[in-house]
Amino acid sequence: MINDPDNIVLIPRMRHWLINRWYARPNDEFGGLSPKEFLQGKPWDEQRRVGLNALVDAGVLKP
Numbered sequence: 257m258i259n260d261p262d263n264i265v266l267i268p269r270m271r272h273w274l275i276n277r278w279y280a281r282p283n284d285e286f287g288g289l290s291p292k293e294f295l296q297g298k299p300w301d302e303q304r305r306v307g308l309n310a311l312v313d314a315g316v317l318k319p
Contacts (some may be wrong), residue, residue: 267316275310
């Protein structure tokens, strides 16, 4: 599912780095875990929701 064409989007390199950094850092929204740690073992729909929100927050997608 992660490599499905519906889940692939081209984004500017700097935005990609910003999002990767966000995924790696502890976050109060996820109980002090990084989003990457929080999402381990979570269902696909939860992973997709968090990913789409990250793209909106980074200004890649419109809300």
